[in-house]
Amino acid sequence: GQQVMQIPQYQHVQEGEDFTTYCNSSTTLSNIQWYKQRPGGHPVFLIQLVKSGEVKKQKRLTFQFGEAKKNSSLHITATQTTDVGTYFCAGHNTNAGKSTFGDGTTLTVKP
Amino acid sequence: NAGVTQTPKFRVLKTGQSMTLLCAQDMNHEYMYWYRQDPGMGLRLIHYSVGEGTTAKGEVPDGYNVSRLKKQNFLLGLESAAPSQTSVYFCASRRGRNTEAFFGQGTRLTVV
Numbered sequence: 108g109q110q111v112m113q114i115p116q117y118q119h120v121q122e123g124e125d126f127t128t129y130c131n132s133s134t135t136l137s138n139i140q141w142y143k144q145r146p147g148g149h150p151v152f153l154i155q156l157v158k159s160g161e162v163k164k165q166k167r168l169t170f171q172f173g174e175a176k177k178n179s180s181l182h183i184t185a186t187q188t189t190d191v192g193t194y195f196c197a198g199h200n201t202n203a204g205k206s207t208f209g210d211g212t213t214l215t216v217k218p
Numbered sequence: 219n220a221g222v223t224q225t226p227k228f229r230v231l232k233t234g235q236s237m238t239l240l241c242a243q244d245m246n247h248e249y250m251y252w253y254r255q256d257p258g259m260g261l262r263l264i265h266y267s268v269g270e271g272t273t274a275k276g277e278v279p280d281g282y283n284v285s286r287l288k289k290q291n292f293l294l295g296l297e298s299a300a301p302s303q304t305s306v307y308f309c310a311s312r313r314g315r316n317t318e319a320f321f322g323q324g325t326r327l328t329v330v
Contacts, residue, residue, distance in 0.1 A: 108277075116258065138316055149308060150261070152318040195260065201315060205251065205276065210260035 109134050111198045113209030121217050126183040128212035130196035137201035139172055139179045144211070145192045153181075153194075186216050220244055224309050224322035231299040231329045239294040239325050241309030249312040250292040251276075251319070252284060254305040261308065267292055299329045 110133040120126055130139065138157045142150040154163055156172035156179060163170045169182045183190055193213045197206040222243045231237055241250065248269050253261040253276075263276030265284040273284045281303060283295045292311075296303060309322040 113260075140318060142319075149321040149324050150310075150319075151321070155316075155318060157316075197319070199316065205249075205263060205266050206319070207263075208253075208261040210258065 109198060109200060109207045111196060111207045111209040113196055113212055115212055116210065117213050117215075119215045119217065120186050122188060123185050126186050126190070126214055128181050128194050128196075128214075130179045130181075130198070130209050132177045132198045132207075134198075134200065135176050136198045137176075138199045139176075140197045140199065140206065141170060141179075141181055142195045142197065143192050144195065148192075150195060183214075186214070188216050188218055190214060191216050222309055222311055222320050222322040224307075224325050226325060227323065228326050229328070231296075231327065233300060233329060235299050236295070236297050237299065237327075238296075239307055239309075239327075241292045241294070241311075241322060243290055243292075243311040243320070245311065245313065245320065246289070247311035247313050247320075248289075249315070250286065251310045251312075252282070252292065252294045253308045253310065254278065254303075255308060255324075256305050264294065264307075299327075301329045303327065304329045 112131045140155045141153040144150045161172040167184045193211040195211045196209045199206045225240045251266040252264040267286040270289040307325045310319040
């Protein structure tokens with residue numbers, strides 16, 4: 108079945124440093140979604156990427172979808188303490204009614 | 219709109235007991251999901267439904283059953299709870315196949 112790998116599992120940064128998490132799928136995806144889960148909270152949708160090579164930005168967050176639609180990345184510029192949490196990618200295959208989530212990258216930010 | 223509501227929020231069960239987790243959504247979404255989240259293992263899909271009256275198995279369905287008798291509700295049942303089912307359970311719903319998922323607040327279940 109479809110597998111989605113996400114690295115790194117944990118990332119500790121000093122406030123102001125950049126952060127990147129990577130997501131790789133074993134199969135070609137129809138789209139990929141990113142979610143953020145604050146400690147003790149539930150996953151919240153951030154963005155969806157659909158097109159090959161697509162790049163989207165949300166303030167300090169930059170999301171990319173690979174040309175082959177098998178990988179994606181989330182980059183945060185100049186992290187802030189409000190960025191702490193676990194970031195999940197979710198790969199979606201149109202033929203199935205479900206997504207496969209990566210194991211997430213947990214970001215901690217030291218003030 | 220309440221979005222996705224899970225009940226209960228916390229529960230402690232003894233091994234062998236049964237219980238039902240309720241997920242309710244008021245967004246008229248077709249697709250509903252049950253996940254479990256364990257430390258370091260992300261979200262694993264237990265069962266899902268693509269519409270009222272339908273259910274399908276996910277990655278880790280053993281020990282669980284589900285029902286979707288009404289479009290707005292998705293029930294997750296544990297017939298005979300085991301300590302390995304100690305986890306945080308999340309329900310989610312989507313309007314369509316390629317749309318964003320909305321998650322409930324989660325149910326923290328401990329089986330002793």
